[in-house]
Amino acid sequence: MKKVLEVKNLGKIYGSGCSRCLESTGPEFGSNVCPHCGSVVAAADISFDLCAGEILGIMGESGSGKSTIVKMLFFDEAPSYGEAIFLDSERQWNLFSLNAAQQRWLRNHRFGIVYQNPHLGLNFNFSAGGNIAERLLMSDSSHYGRIRERARSLLARTEVMAERMDKSPKIFSGGMQQRVQIAKALATRPPVLFLDEVTTGLDLSVQARILDLILEIQQELGTAMIAVTHDLGVIRLLASRTIVMKNGRVIEAGLTDQILEDPQHAYTQQLVASAL
Amino acid sequence: MNPYYELPQDEAGYSFGFLDEYAKREVRRNILKAICIPGYQTPYASREMPMGRGFGTGGLQLTLSLVGRGDTLKVIDQGADDSVNAVNLRHFLELTCPGVDTTEQTQEATLIQSRHRIPERQLTNAQVLVLQVPYPDPLVVVEPSESRRKIMHGEGDYSRLLTKLYEDIVRFDEITISHRYPTRINGHYVLDPSPIPRFDIPKLNQSSALTLFGAGREKKIYAVPPYTNAEPLVFDDIAFRTEDFTDEQGVRRSCHRCGATDSFLDEFNRDDGVRIYQCSDSDYCNQRIAVHMLSAGEGAL
Numbered sequence: 001m002k003k004v005l006e007v008k009n010l011g012k013i014y015g016s017g018c019s020r021c022l023e024s025t026g027p028e029f030g031s032n033v034c035p036h037c038g039s040v041v042a043a044a045d046i047s048f049d050l051c052a053g054e055i056l057g058i059m060g061e062s063g064s065g066k067s068t069i070v071k072m073l074f075f076d077e078a079p080s081y082g083e084a085i086f087l088d089s090e091r092q093w094n095l096f097s098l099n100a101a102q103q104r105w106l107r108n109h110r111f112g113i114v115y116q117n118p119h120l121g122l123n124f125n126f127s128a129g130g131n132i133a134e135r136l137l138m139s140d141s142s143h144y145g146r147i148r149e150r151a152r153s154l155l156a157r158t159e160v161m162a163e164r165m166d167k168s169p170k171i172f173s174g175g176m177q178q179r180v181q182i183a184k185a186l187a188t189r190p191p192v193l194f195l196d197e198v199t200t201g202l203d204l205s206v207q208a209r210i211l212d213l214i215l216e217i218q219q220e221l222g223t224a225m226i227a228v229t230h231d232l233g234v235i236r237l238l239a240s241r242t243i244v245m246k247n248g249r250v251i252e253a254g255l256t257d258q259i260l261e262d263p264q265h266a267y268t269q270q271l272v273a274s275a276l
Numbered sequence: 277m278n279p280y281y282e283l284p285q286d287e288a289g290y291s292f293g294f295l296d297e298y299a300k301r302e303v304r305r306n307i308l309k310a311i312c313i314p315g316y317q318t319p320y321a322s323r324e325m326p327m328g329r330g331f332g333t334g335g336l337q338l339t340l341s342l343v344g345r346g347d348t349l350k351v352i353d354q355g356a357d358d359s360v361n362a363v364n365l366r367h368f369l370e371l372t373c374p375g376v377d378t379t380e381q382t383q384e385a386t387l388i389q390s391r392h393r394i395p396e397r398q399l400t401n402a403q404v405l406v407l408q409v410p411y412p413d414p415l416v417v418v419e420p421s422e423s424r425r426k427i428m429h430g431e432g433d434y435s436r437l438l439t440k441l442y443e444d445i446v447r448f449d450e451i452t453i454s455h456r457y458p459t460r461i462n463g464h465y466v467l468d469p470s471p472i473p474r475f476d477i478p479k480l481n482q483s484s485a486l487t488l489f490g491a492g493r494e495k496k497i498y499a500v501p502p503y504t505n506a507e508p509l510v511f512d513d514i515a516f517r518t519e520d521f522t523d524e525q526g527v528r529r530s531c532h533r534c535g536a537t538d539s540f541l542d543e544f545n546r547d548d549g550v551r552i553y554q555c556s557d558s559d560y561c562n563q564r565i566a567v568h569m570l571s572a573g574e575g576a577l
Contacts, residue, residue, distance in 0.1 A: 101431050126439055133442045137435035144445060144511035166446050 015039025057239025
């Protein structure tokens with residue numbers, strides 16, 4: 001399979017940081033706060049590959065650093081060290097050595113993100129169609145008719161009612177807002193999509209429909225996705241491979257079935273056992 | 277202002293053009309910078325002027341820094357030379373700049389300070405137009421943070437302004453911005469062209485005259501240099517439209533005084549309730565009437 005993203009030894013430390021930060025935090029210490037300088041090691045030594053059309057799950061409890069990884073890859077936060085290489089069809093991009101304009105270009109043209117909180121992904125001052133238009137306009141298209149057509153078809157694909165297209169997502173239900181966010185993220189047909197706790201806070205039937213939609217999209221478009229969640233059900237349904245994180249470290253990685261059926265690390269065993 | 281008003285004795289020591297030489301020099305330096313980077317909002321130390329912010333202090337500082345003996349000045353407010361703002365600014369300049377002529381005729385002026393309009397008569401490369409600006413940043417309607425706006429300007433990211441236009445077309449079937457239409461200068465920076473109507477935007481494009489914008493309260497100067505492209509933000513498939521002043525029958529309305537059908541018209545109700553239209557540029561209107569009377573007089577002879 002063709003690789004699209006290669007993350008090598010990525011880390012993020014909030015605070016001043018010292019030489020002993022990495023050796024004195026982690027799951028074995030039960031904390032990611034450095035006892036010497038008080039810095040927070042949000043993520044350390046993260047390495048993984050993402051292949052085209054694959055869904056990679058990142059699982060872990062709150063504060064384990066899973067969202068930090070997505071934030072770094074989507075350029076919301078700069079990493080403290082490490083690198084990530086995005087392999088486009090034509091060229092390779094070393095994500096963290098690019099300048100701001102190039103990063104913005106990649107964000108707008110090659111990556112998509114769906115946040116847990118629709119407020120982050122959507123602009124509630126614009127209509128649902130306007131939100132998608134914004135994303136298309138960011139990626140240099142400026143033909144009104146085509147933008148409108150694309151917004152209409154995307155919203156139809158994500159099962160948002162056509163008559164809602166020109167309404168503000170402010171008045172939509174949570175599930176509907178999430179659908180608009182997905183439509184917006186897909187507007188530029190990105191090869192990589194980040195899903196940050198997309199179904200958290202939605203009721204079970206809506207969750208199931210959103211997850212179905214994500215799977216359909218993955219099969220239709222062959223989009224590679226990184227799904228961050230603490231929900232084992234979501235991981236089981238979506239991800240083919242999974243990374244388990246605790247205190248900013250990867251403690252286990254492998255095929256999802258393997259991890260859920262035969263967890264090796266004590267923490268993972270506990271997680272799987274405690275699932276409802 | 278009282279025409280008999282004279283500067284008090286202790287203020288008579290003000291230098292030519294009210295501002296001190298250092299202030300004028302700083303403004304001039306920023307004007308040069310603004311011309312070098314077309315459309316870029318150059319910050320400057322806006323001085324306190326003896327009038328409130330919002331009365332055209334930004335434009336006035338530009339004018340006072342540029343004006344010299346031998347210049348002829350025209351001041352316009354909403355197209356007219358005789359409205360309050362124009363009269364007072366002109367009087368202030370007469371008080372503080374001895375030796376500077378003022379005129380109402382566009383073609384005679386070397387320096388034109390204007391509020392809300394660009395004169396109808398085409399400007400020449402010997403003229404400088406100074407516009408008074410209340411809000412210099414077009415992005416302020418879509419992004420409240422100034423530091424983020426600066427990044428957006430730097431990256432040429434005006435997608436949110438276009439989204440605003442998209443929303444307009446969806447809701448009203450046309451772009452409803454009547455004035456302050458965001459305009460891209462020299463292919464990069466988008467500026468707020470001050471509250472001039474859409475009608476005046478094409479006059480900025482490849483204009484022979486230098487156009488300067490001064491925002492006193494917001495402390496910004498920016499410029500459209502002569503012979504520079506100025507393109508209103510639009511979609512590829514929806515053309516930019518100016519106000520067309522056609523009536524219900526599709527006929528272009530004309531000025532009720534001079535009969536012009538190519539000027540920007542003001543609409544108002546006469547005392548008897550009849551709606552009439554009149555040139556907003558009073559000098560253009562007056563000159564047309566004068567020419568008409570002259571040729572009519574010749575005809576009678």
